[in-house]
Amino acid sequence: MKKVVWGLIVLLVVLHQDFWLWHRYEPLLFGFIPVGLAWHAGISVSAAVVGWLAARYCWPNDVDVDDNASPGGQASGPFDH
Amino acid sequence: MAWNSGQIAVAVIAVYLLVLIGVGVVSNRVFRGTAADYFVASRGIGPFVLLMSVFGTTMTSFAIIGSSAEAFKGGIGVYGKMVSWSGIFHSVCFFLVGVRLWSLGKRYGYQTQIQFFRDRFESDKLGLILFPALVGLVIPYLLMGVIGAASAIEAITAKAFVDQAWAGKNGGIPFWMGGAVVCTVTIVYVFMGGVRGAAWANTLQTVVFIVLGVVTFAVIANRLGGPVKATQQVAHYNPAHLKLGADTADDKVYEERMAEFEAGTSPIKPKHPVQIPPLVFMTYMFIPFSVAMFPHLFQHWLTAKSAKSFKLMLVAHPLLMMLTWLPCVLIGIWATSAIMPGGGASVIPPDFANANAVLPMMVNKLAPTAIGGLLVAGVLAAIMSSLDSQLLCVGSIFTNDIVNHYFSKDTLSDRTVVVLGRTFVVAMAIVTYLLSLWIPGTHVFRLGVWCFTGFASLAPLVFAALYWKRATKAGAYASILTAAVVGLFLFYRAYQETGLARGEEYLVWGMMPVTVSLAASTLALVVVSLLSKPPRPQTVDRFFEARC
Numbered sequence: 035m036k037k038v039v040w041g042l043i044v045l046l047v048v049l050h051q052d053f054w055l056w057h058r059y060e061p062l063l064f065g066f067i068p069v070g071l072a073w074h075a076g077i078s079v080s081a082a083v084v085g086w087l088a089a090r091y092c093w094p095n096d097v098d099v100d101d102n103a104s105p106g107g108q109a110s111g112p113f114d115h
Numbered sequence: 116m117a118w119n120s121g122q123i124a125v126a127v128i129a130v131y132l133l134v135l136i137g138v139g140v141v142s143n144r145v146f147r148g149t150a151a152d153y154f155v156a157s158r159g160i161g162p163f164v165l166l167m168s169v170f171g172t173t174m175t176s177f178a179i180i181g182s183s184a185e186a187f188k189g190g191i192g193v194y195g196k197m198v199s200w201s202g203i204f205h206s207v208c209f210f211l212v213g214v215r216l217w218s219l220g221k222r223y224g225y226q227t228q229i230q231f232f233r234d235r236f237e238s239d240k241l242g243l244i245l246f247p248a249l250v251g252l253v254i255p256y257l258l259m260g261v262i263g264a265a266s267a268i269e270a271i272t273a274k275a276f277v278d279q280a281w282a283g284k285n286g287g288i289p290f291w292m293g294g295a296v297v298c299t300v301t302i303v304y305v306f307m308g309g310v311r312g313a314a315w316a317n318t319l320q321t322v323v324f325i326v327l328g329v330v331t332f333a334v335i336a337n338r339l340g341g342p343v344k345a346t347q348q349v350a351h352y353n354p355a356h357l358k359l360g361a362d363t364a365d366d367k368v369y370e371e372r373m374a375e376f377e378a379g380t381s382p383i384k385p386k387h388p389v390q391i392p393p394l395v396f397m398t399y400m401f402i403p404f405s406v407a408m409f410p411h412l413f414q415h416w417l418t419a420k421s422a423k424s425f426k427l428m429l430v431a432h433p434l435l436m437m438l439t440w441l442p443c444v445l446i447g448i449w450a451t452s453a454i455m456p457g458g459g460a461s462v463i464p465p466d467f468a469n470a471n472a473v474l475p476m477m478v479n480k481l482a483p484t485a486i487g488g489l490l491v492a493g494v495l496a497a498i499m500s501s502l503d504s505q506l507l508c509v510g511s512i513f514t515n516d517i518v519n520h521y522f523s524k525d526t527l528s529d530r531t532v533v534v535l536g537r538t539f540v541v542a543m544a545i546v547t548y549l550l551s552l553w554i555p556g557t558h559v560f561r562l563g564v565w566c567f568t569g570f571a572s573l574a575p576l577v578f579a580a581l582y583w584k585r586a587t588k589a590g591a592y593a594s595i596l597t598a599a600v601v602g603l604f605l606f607y608r609a610y611q612e613t614g615l616a617r618g619e620e621y622l623v624w625g626m627m628p629v630t631v632s633l634a635a636s637t638l639a640l641v642v643v644s645l646l647s648k649p650p651r652p653q654t655v656d657r658f659f660e661a662r663c
Contacts, residue, residue, distance in 0.1 A: 046203050050195065051397060052359075059350065059357035066342035068357035071191040071444065074199040078437040081202035085429035088210055097218040097422040 035091040042084045050077055120484040121275030121287060127488035128268060131323075131495065132300045135316055139304025142312035150532040153309035154226045154511050160311070160418040162427040164318050169415050169428060170435050171317035171324075171500030173205070173406060175256075176263040179328060179497050182440050183477075184470035186447025187463075190356035192391045193447075196399040198440045202433030204403035208574075209432065212407045213416045214425050215581045219658065220417045227508075228413045228577075229516040235580045236591040237654055242516050244595055249410050250512060252569045253505050254547070259563040260502035261294050261551040264495055268293035270475060271491040291552060297495070298548045301503050306537050310418055313503040320496035325439055327493035331478060331486060332442030335449070338456055338481040345449040352383045352452035359396070361388030376465070383452050384465035395620065398627040405570035407577050411501075411508040443474065450477050506547075510539035565606055572598035572632040575640050583644075584655050590644030597639035601632045 055070045063072035118126070151157055160168070175181075185193035216231065225231045228249065229242040273285035283289030288296075304312045339345040349356055352372050355365040365388040375381035406412055419425060450473045453462040462480050463473060478490050514536040519527045527535070576594050579586035605628040609621035623631045649655075 043203065043207065047400070050199060050203070050400070051393070052195075053393065055358075056360035056393075057358060057362050059354060062343075062346060064342070066346040067445070068191060068346070070357070070359050071194055071441075074191075074195045075437055075441055077195075077199035078202040078433045081199070081206055081433040082430050084203075085206040085210070085433065088206075089426040089429045093426070094214065094422075097214050099218055099221040099422075 035087070039084060039088050039092050042080075042087070046077060046080055046084065049080075050074075119274050120479065120487050121272045123484050124271045124488040124491055125275045125288065127485075127492050128272070128495065131492045132296065134319070135300055135499070136303050138316045138319060139307040139312050142304070142308025142315050146308060146311065148530070148533065150515075150529045150536070151224075151226070152311070153533045153536055154414065154417075154507075154515070155220075156309070156311040156314060156418040158221055158418060159420050160314055160424065161420050162424040164314050165415070165419050165424045166428045166431050166435075167318035167321040168314035168418075168500075168504075169209075169412060170432055171321040171497075172411055172415055172504040173409075173501075174321075174324070174436075174439060174497050175260065175501050176267070176494055176498045178439050179324060179443055179494055180263075180267070180471050180474055182443040183447030183450070183474040186356075186444040187450050187470050187473045188386075189389050189391070190353075190358065190448060191444065192359050192396065194440060194444050195359065196391070196396060197402075198436050200400045201403040202436055204400065205406050205432055205436075206429045208404065208407040209425055209428050212577055212581065213412075213428075214422050216413060216577075217416050217419050217425070218422060223657075226414075226417065227512055227515050228408075228410050229512065230520075232576070232580065232591065235654070235658055236586075236588045237650060238588045238591070241588070241591060242520065244592065246512065246516060248569075248573065248595060248599060249408075250509055252566045253410065253509055254550075255562040256566050257502065257505050257509070257543075257547045258551055258554065260498045260505070261298060261547055264297040264498045264502075265290045265294035265551065267475075267491055267494045267498075268297070270472065271487060294548055294551050297499065297502070298544045301499055301506060302541055302544045305503050305507050305540050309533075309536070310414060310504075310507055313507055314415065314418060316503060317500040320500040321435075323496040324493040324500075325435065327489050327496075328439055328442050331474075331482065331490060331493075332446060334482045334486055335446055335477055339449060339453055340456070342445070345453065346445075348383075348452040348454065349448055352381075353386050353448075355388035355390075356386065356448050356451050359391055361390045382454055382459065382461045384461075386451055392622075392625060394625045395622065395627060398630045401571055401627065401629045401633050402567050403571075404574040404633070405567045407574040408570045410512060411504040414508045414511060415504060446477055447473060450474075453477070453481075455480065506540050506543055509543045510536050513539040513543075565602075565609075568605075568627075568629040568632060569598070569602050571629050572602050572636050574633070575637040579640055579644070580658075584659050585644055585649055586640065587644045587647045587650055589647035590640045590642075593643035594636045594640035598632055598636035601635045602628075605632060 052070065052073050055073055059068035059070065061069055063069065067075070146152060147157065182193060219225065219231060223234065229245050232245060233239060233241050269283045269287045269290050272287040275287060276282040277286035281289060304316050308315065336342040336345060354368055355361040369385050369388055372381065372383065372385040376384045450463050455462055463476060475490065478487050514532055518535055519525055519532060573595065576591055579590070605623065609628065613621050621628060
């Protein structure tokens with residue numbers, strides 16, 4: 035699934051170059067949003083869908099930290115003491 | 116006696132700022148008095164407040180005033196350049212960088228970016244070059260906020276105090292007073308509640324500017340005879356503004372409409388068709404990587420209660436951007452061809468040069484007076500939700516990375532760190548305010564665009580720190596120094612060639628300058644890392660093998 039999500043991100047980057055719509059504004063979405071603007075609004079919505087897929091299927095399983103593992107407020111690295 | 120529009124705006128601003136102070140007071144009641152609580156809210160912020168605080172922090176006045184101004188000048192292209200690219204890459208940065216940094220931050224107790232980089236790159240002195248780079252890039256950003264807020268207040272409160280000698284332009288609240296009030300209110304709630312106060316205030320402010328944007332859009336669309344009619348007007352007078360690329364047909368329409376205007380048969384003076392070069396449109400994609408290195412965003416990420424708190428942000432951030440920008444971009448486009456209801460004059464006068472005043476003018480002429488007052492609350496919300504986080508992060512960097520680390524060898528008590536943090540927040544706000552009175556505003560806004568380029572050029576550092584075991588201390592120094600040298604060189608060239616004039620985009624080989632500085636800093640990082648001694652195995656273990 036990780037590859038699918040990465041593939042979708044690359045696809046969105048490619049689709050962002052909407053040169054096939056650059057020289058027209060029709061059809062107008064809902065009668066008032068030019069097709070180029072509607073296309074890019076669609077990219078925003080698609081980015082949200084890809085974000086959902088990433089959160090649902092590609093969530094890293096090594097990022098959650100037990101509250102007891104935290105040293106609290108102060109940094110604990112070798113270069114912080 | 117009936118209040119005029121300026122007086123209503125003053126009342127709305129006063130109520131809004133009092134509510135923000137109230138948020139500061141409430142957040143102060145749950146403040147635990149520790150440095151971890153002041154700087155990272157004891158890592159207890161849930162998904163919704165995290166989303167709203169991060170979104171509010173990344174949106175500035177540009178999202179409301181600037182978006183409509185750019186659409187008025189150049190058409191729909193601003194959405195693709197700024198919003199849909201950010202929709203893709205902001206979420207990528209939140210997922211790849213934000214979640215990992217939160218995890219490491221919680222595990223090892225980091226409160227600032229510099230603590231993490233010092234540790235990861237095994238260099239105690241790394242902070243000494245990162246500190247001026249980060250703070251130097253945040254300060255123009257802070258100035259933009261104060262200047263933007265003070266200018267907006269002065270413009271929207273015009274006529275409120277016409278009889279007063281101390282009044283500003285057109286009888287509004289003077290610039291110096293507007294800036295002082297905004298800084299003071301921000302100090303109050305950040306001082307009292309720390310990052311929790313900022314996060315709560317940002318949540319309120321984000322709701323305010325999104326709702327007001329949508330309300331303003333609906334009211335203006337209605338007054339123009341509905342959205343369909345408003346767009347039809349643009350298709351008639353300025354069709355190129357509805358497209359990314361103008362062609363010869365648009366030139367022909369422009370000439371015809373201009374002839375009608377000059378003959379006095381049309382109230383609309385058409386705007387000359389403009390085309391965004393495809394390479395510029397494409398290379399705007401690198402600008403959103405700046406969020407990976409924003410120190411104020413890093414601080415908000417660390418406040419998350421758990422890694423799962425980021426999930427909502429991945430999904431909702433692109434949608435909220437769309438909800439904020441789309442109405443403003445449409446209003447900016449409609450403004451090019453809008454005629455006052457009932458016919459007659461154009462809403463925006465011909466040859467109107469101040470594009471940043473387009474949205475306030477549309478509101479003043481088309482919406483009820485109260486909407487004008489609410490609009491300024493929306494603009495202030497967008498500005499202050501960035502200003503608070505930036506002030507807090509600069510205060511945090513000064514306190515934790517400079518005073519406590521280099522001068523006190525990390526021996527200061529928790530209480531002293533909080534006192535110092537608050538002191539630096541206040542000091543930084545005062546310095547920013549004084550600079551805002553001294554530096555010409557327009558220059559700062561032009562400078563602000565370069566801040567994004569600077570932060571994006573530093574982004575390879577954080578990606579390499581998290582995902583490339585072979586990235587070394589020498590590579591990190593090389594990357595930061597290269598980003599600084601190349602960035603400053605390009606900035607100097609831009610200043611020489613364009614005077615940083617608005618509308619004149621400085622390009623390098625037809626591309627956005629960020630492309631070159633980002634490539635150079637990446638190359639320096641990779642080459643120097645490969646040529647230098649690898650990190651110690653314990654460091655690699657700490658950040659990679661033993662991932663939480």
